Amino acid sequence: DAKTTQPPSMDCAEGRAANLPCNHSTISGNEYVYWYRQIHSQGPQYIIHGLKNNETNEMASLIITEDRKSSTLILPHATLRDTAVYYCIVRGPYTGTASKLTFGTGTRLQVTL
Amino acid sequence: GAVVSQHPSRVICKSGTSVKIECRSLDFQATTMFWYRQFPKQSLMLMATSNEGSKATYEQGVEKDKFLINHASLTLSTLTVTSAHPEDSSFYICSARRGDSSQEQYFGPGTRLTVT
DSSP states (O other): OOSOBOOSEEEEETTSOEEEEEEOTTOOTTOEEEEEEEOTTSOOEEEEEESSSOEEOSSOEEEEOTTSSEEEEEETTOOGGGOEEEEEEEEOSSSSGGGOOOOOOOEEEEEEO | OOOEEEEOSEEEEOTTOOEEEEEEESSSOEEEEEEEEEOTTSOOEEEEEEETTSOOEEOTTOOTTTEEEEEEETTEEEEEEOSOOGGGOEEEEEEEEESSTTOOEEEOOOEEEEEO
């Protein structure tokens, strides 16, 4: 079973920030939060990941709450090309089964003009 | 970012035939590769995990004799769908995990299999 809960869909106006929430209330202390997205009929694309600190890269920012039970992916200036399904995944640090990427249903983000 | 390729991108085959899908990590060595399947409007489902030089580990409910996985080198894994049937029609996606300390995982573009 996926260890995360995400809203099934969200809309965002182009140029505005898209804030995608994720709940992972059962996350363990050594598990990471990963975000991937999948544009229609393509393979998933890595976006960002974090353990406890907030992270930022050229694509997005990841805000993790202090208790680590939830996080938010922020796309600062959404464009039409950001329309995709966004997956929040909890992953263990080891090379065994705990480190498998298990996909839930994700959030379908629709960016509109 | 790291690049993972798949070949072919699309394949149509007749029921009862076998189809091989290749997955390559182009600019890094992948100690572990994963195969996923995705049906329309559904999420990705992990089928199996393979480590270079050893047998693949299949997820519950996935028939290992039907979905043959070979991970012969650190840059190549293949999935063979044997005796394909229309219900095997799906989007097959491979993923490769870097063998270095980052352990990051990247996905291929997917292969659309249609069995007629």
